[in-house]
Amino acid sequence: MAFQKAVKGTALIGGGAIATVFGLSQFSQYRNKHGPLVHVQAAEAVRVPKQEHFPSREQQILALQSTGEFDVLVIGGGATGCGCALDAVTRGLKTALLERDDFSSGTSSRSTKLIHGGVRYLQKAIMNLDLEQYKIVKESLEERANLLEIAPHLSAPLPIMLPVYKWWQLPYYWFGIKLYDMVAGSQCLKSSYVLSKSRALELFPMLRKDHLVGAIVYYDGQHNDARMNLAIALTAARYGAATANYTEVLRLLKSRDPAGGKERVCGVRCRDVLTGQEFDVKAKCVINATGPFTDSVRKMDDQEVPNICQPSAGVHIVMPGYYSPDNMGLLDPATSDGRVIFFLPWEKMTIAGTTDTPTDVTSHPSPTEEDINFILNEVRNYLSVDVEVRRGDVLAAWSGIRPLVTDPNSKDTQSICRNHVVAISDSGLVTIAGGKWTTYRSMAQDTIDAAVEAHGLKAGSCRTLGLQLQGAEEWSPTLYIRLVQDYGLESEVAQHLASTYGDKAFEVAKLAQVTGRRWPIVGKRLVSEFPYIEAEVIYGVKEYARTAVDMISRRTRLAFLNVQAAEEALPRIVDIMGKELNWSEQKKKEELETARKFLYYEMGYKVKSDQLADSSEISLLPADVERYKKRFHMFDKEKKGFITILDVQRVLESISVQIAENTLHDILNEVDLNKNGQVELNEFLQLMSAIQKGHISGSRLAVLMKTAEENLSRRAVISVDRSGGGL
Numbered sequence: 001m002a003f004q005k006a007v008k009g010t011a012l013i014g015g016g017a018i019a020t021v022f023g024l025s026q027f028s029q030y031r032n033k034h035g036p037l038v039h040v041q042a043a044e045a046v047r048v049p050k051q052e053h054f055p056s057r058e059q060q061i062l063a064l065q066s067t068g069e070f071d072v073l074v075i076g077g078g079a080t081g082c083g084c085a086l087d088a089v090t091r092g093l094k095t096a097l098l099e100r101d102d103f104s105s106g107t108s109s110r111s112t113k114l115i116h117g118g119v120r121y122l123q124k125a126i127m128n129l130d131l132e133q134y135k136i137v138k139e140s141l142e143e144r145a146n147l148l149e150i151a152p153h154l155s156a157p158l159p160i161m162l163p164v165y166k167w168w169q170l171p172y173y174w175f176g177i178k179l180y181d182m183v184a185g186s187q188c189l190k191s192s193y194v195l196s197k198s199r200a201l202e203l204f205p206m207l208r209k210d211h212l213v214g215a216i217v218y219y220d221g222q223h224n225d226a227r228m229n230l231a232i233a234l235t236a237a238r239y240g241a242a243t244a245n246y247t248e249v250l251r252l253l254k255s256r257d258p259a260g261g262k263e264r265v266c267g268v269r270c271r272d273v274l275t276g277q278e279f280d281v282k283a284k285c286v287i288n289a290t291g292p293f294t295d296s297v298r299k300m301d302d303q304e305v306p307n308i309c310q311p312s313a314g315v316h317i318v319m320p321g322y323y324s325p326d327n328m329g330l331l332d333p334a335t336s337d338g339r340v341i342f343f344l345p346w347e348k349m350t351i352a353g354t355t356d357t358p359t360d361v362t363s364h365p366s367p368t369e370e371d372i373n374f375i376l377n378e379v380r381n382y383l384s385v386d387v388e389v390r391r392g393d394v395l396a397a398w399s400g401i402r403p404l405v406t407d408p409n410s411k412d413t414q415s416i417c418r419n420h421v422v423a424i425s426d427s428g429l430v431t432i433a434g435g436k437w438t439t440y441r442s443m444a445q446d447t448i449d450a451a452v453e454a455h456g457l458k459a460g461s462c463r464t465l466g467l468q469l470q471g472a473e474e475w476s477p478t479l480y481i482r483l484v485q486d487y488g489l490e491s492e493v494a495q496h497l498a499s500t501y502g503d504k505a506f507e508v509a510k511l512a513q514v515t516g517r518r519w520p521i522v523g524k525r526l527v528s529e530f531p532y533i534e535a536e537v538i539y540g541v542k543e544y545a546r547t548a549v550d551m552i553s554r555r556t557r558l559a560f561l562n563v564q565a566a567e568e569a570l571p572r573i574v575d576i577m578g579k580e581l582n583w584s585e586q587k588k589k590e591e592l593e594t595a596r597k598f599l600y601y602e603m604g605y606k607v608k609s610d611q612l613a614d615s616s617e618i619s620l621l622p623a624d625v626e627r628y629k630k631r632f633h634m635f636d637k638e639k640k641g642f643i644t645i646l647d648v649q650r651v652l653e654s655i656s657v658q659i660a661e662n663t664l665h666d667i668l669n670e671v672d673l674n675k676n677g678q679v680e681l682n683e684f685l686q687l688m689s690a691i692q693k694g695h696i697s698g699s700r701l702a703v704l705m706k707t708a709e710e711n712l713s714r715r716a717v718i719s720v721d722r723s724g725g726g727l
Contacts, residue, residue: 045463046090046467048090051238054234054238057245060237060242060243063096067281069282070096070281070284071093071095071285071457072085072094072457073286075268075286075288075289075297076289076290076291077233078104078106078108078291079225079440080289080291080447082243083440083464084289084447084448085236085241086232086239087441087444087463090464091461091462091463093459095241096242096281097241097242098249099246100248101246102245102544103229103245104226104230105550106291106292107402109560111225113222113224114158114220114221114438115144115147115220115221115222116144116221117138117141117184117220118136118137121140122137123176139439140439144189145184146441147221147223148189150466151223151231151502153475153502154224154227154228154469154500155221155223155228158220158221158327159190159217160219160330160342161195161204161328161331162216163212163330164213164216165213166213170194170214174216177218180192181218189219189220192217194214194216196214197209200215203217204328204330206324207330207384208383208385224500231471232440235470238470245546246274247273250270250271251300252297253280262427265286265425265427265428266282266284267282268283286428286429287431287451288431288432292311297429301425302425302426302427308405309403309404309405311404312356312359313401313402314354314399315353315354315355315367316353316354316375316397317351317352317367317396317604318352318561319350319351319352319393320349321348323343323387324343324344326345329345330343332381335378337374339355341354341375341378349561349562352376352378352379364602365400366601367397367398368399372391376389376394390695392697394604396562397604398604399602405420405421419435421434422447424450428454430450445462471502472503473502474502475502475503479503483509486506487510487522488523489521490523497531497536507539508533508535508536513535527558530561532569534576537572537577538580540555547594547595548591548595549595549598551577552573552598552599553598559598563605564670566603570596574591578591618682618685618686628684628685631705632684635647635651635708642679643668643684648704649664655708668701670700671701684701687702
C-alpha cells in the first residue's frame with residue numbers, strides 16, 4: 001500500500017487521481033443511497049421456496065442420481081462455487097454442486113480472514129491511473145458491505161492500525177486511507193482517523209515505541225471464512241440445490257449438438273468418495289469453479305487448452321492472543337521484500353500473514369519454515385522490544401493457494417491482479433477463475449449471467465444481493481444471553497455458538513449434554529481452553545462433516561487455532577462421529593491417523609518436530625546441563641536413560657498429585673521425537689535447549705518436571721494446562 005510512491009509523482013497526476021476518485025465516488029454515493037432498497041428488492045424477489053432444514057447428504061446424493069437433467073451443475077465447493085449454486089438456485093434454476101473434498105477444504109478456509117476492498121489495488125489504481133484497478137476496489141467495498149449485512153453473526157468490522165515512523169509518511173498514508181474511505185462512499189464502515197503516539201500505544205501497547213510518530217486507523221471486515229463458505233452452501237441446499245461434498249468429478253460428459261454438429265458438455269461422470277459408487281449427473285450447463293484446480297478441469301474439456309491460472313502460496317501463522325489487542329489489527333504496508341503483512345486478532349488468538357510466492361498446485365499445501373520465519377521477523381520489526389517474539393509461540397501455521405489469473409508466461413505473482421475472468425469454451429464449459437473471497441457473490445452473479453446467456457436458460461436476474469445466509473435471519477448481538485439463560489451454557493461457549501451458528505445455535509444447544517456440575521449445566525468442552533463443545537460434533541455431522549479433519553478444521557476451527565489442542569480433541573471427536581456415522585473400530589483408527597497427518601503436514605505440527613530435532617546441537621552451559629540432568633534423574637531413579645509414564649506417575653504420587661494416564665501420555669508424546677513411548681535424556685536436554693533459544697515454548701513436560709522438583713516438599717498442585725506455547 002506504499003502510497004508514498006503514488007504521491008511522489010507529479011502534482012498533476014495526484015490531483016487527477018483525486019478528481020477521478022472523487023467523481024466516481026460521488027456517482028457511487030448517489031447509487032449507494034438506494035443500496036438498502038436494491039437489497040430488499042433482490043432478496044424479496046426470490047420465488048423459490050426455502051426449506052426449514054437442509055437435506056441430509058444421503059438425500060442429496062439420491063437427488064443427484066435421480067434427477068434427469070439439471071439446469072446448472074457447479075464443480076467446486078469453495079466460496080465461488082457455492083456462491084454460483086446459491087445464485088443459480090435462487091433464480092429458479094435446477095441446480096447441483098459437486099465437491100471432491102469438503103466444502104471450503106481448499107483456499108476458502110485458508111485466507112487472512114479479511115473482508116476487504118484491497119488498499120494495495122487502490123494504490124495501483126492511483127499510481128497508474130488504472131480504471132480497472134479502481135473498479136476492483138469499488139466492487140470489493142460494495143461486496144464487503146453486503147457480506148457484513150447478510151451474515152452478521154460470522155462477520156464484523158475490524159479497526160486496523162497503520163503505524164507511522166517518519167513524519168513525512170503521515171500525510172502520504174493519510175491521503176491513501178482517506179481515498180479508501182472515499183471510494184467506499186456511503187458504505188464506508190467507519191471513517192479512518194489519525195492517532196498521536198501516546199494514543200496509538202494506549203490502543204496497541206505491544207507496538208514498537210522507538211521513532212513512532214503516530215498511527216492511522218481504518219476499518220475493514222473480518223469473518224470466519226470456512227464457516228461463511230459453509231453457510232453459503234447450506235443456504236443453497238435449503239433453497240433446493242443438490243449439493244454434495246466428497247463427490248469427485250471423474251470426467252466430463254459430452255453429446256453432439258444435432259443443430260451444429262459440435263460436441264457440447266452435457267454433464268459429468270462422478271464418484272461418491274465415501275462409498276466408491278459411480279454415477280452420471282446430466283446438466284444443460286456445467287460450471288468450473290475449482291479455484292487452483294481450474295486448469296485441470298478445463299483440460300478435461302480440451303487437453304490443448306493453455307493454462308489461465310498461476311497459483312501463489314500464502315502462508316499464515318497463529319500466535320497467542322496476548323500478541324495483539326482484542327479489537328485492533330495491524331498493517332505492515334511495506335515489508336522487507338515489498339509484501340504486505342497483516343497482524344490481526346481472530347478467535348481470541350492472533351493471526352499474521354501472508355506471504356506470496358509461486359507454487360505448484362496441490363491438495364495438501366504445507367507451510368515452510370522459511371515463510372514462518374519471514375512473518376515472525378516482520379512482526380518483530382513492529383512490536384516492542386519488551387515483547388519477545390518466539391518461534392515457539394506459533395500455535396498453528398498453514399498455506400493456502402490463491403488462484404490468480406495471469407498470462408502463462410508471467411512469473412511475478414505479486415504483480416498479478418486478482419480480478420476474475422469468466423470464460424466459455426467451444427463445448428460450452430463455463431469457467432470462473434481468479435477473484436478474491438470478498439467478491440465471491442459478484443463473481444457468481446457474472447458467472448450465472450454468462451451461463452444463462454450462453455446456454456439459453458430460462459432465469460431471471462440475480463437475487464443474492466441482500467439475501468441472508470444460514471443463521472442470520474433471527475440473529476442478534478444479544479442472542480447468546482438467551483442461550484445462557486435458557487440452557488445453562490457458559491457465557492464464553494454461548495457467545496461462540498451464537499457467533500458461529502447464528503440463530504441455529506439453539507439447535508446445537510439442544511444437543512448439549514448435561515455436565516453433572518452446578519455450572520455450566522450443559523455443554524462439555526472438547527478441550528478446556530477453547531469454547532468448542534461435544535454437541536458441535538453431532539451437529540457438524542448434520543452439516544455434512546464426514547471426516548475428523550472436517551470437524552477440527554472447518555466445522556470447528558481448532559486446527560487453525562492450536563494444533564496441539566486439536567490433536568488432544570481428536571479421540572473424543574472420532575468417538576462421537578463414530579457413533580453418528582456407524583464407524584467400525586478400524587475406520588476410527590484410520591480417521592485418527594488421517595487427521596494426525598493433516599495436523600502434522602498441513603497445519604504446522606511437522607515444523608514443531610523439526611524445530612526440536614534441529615536443536616540436536618545442545619547449546620546449554622555446563623551448569624545448566626547438570627541442573628537439568630539432576631531434574632531428569634529425579635524421575636529416572638533407575639538411571640536407565642529414559643523416563644516413561646510410570647516414572648512420572650511415581651513421582652507425582654509421592655507428592656499426592658494425580659493426573660489421568662491419557663493426559664500424561666499426551667504430555668510425553670509432545671517431546672518424544674522418535675515416538676517410542678519414552679523420553680530419553682538427550683531428548684529432554686534438546687527440549688530445554690530449544691526452550692532457552694525460544695524455539696519451543698509452553699512445554700507441559702518441562703513445566704511439570706520443574707514444578708515437581710520445586711514442590712516435592714510443599715506438595716503443591718501441578719497444573720498441566722497448556723500455557724499458550726505452540727509449534
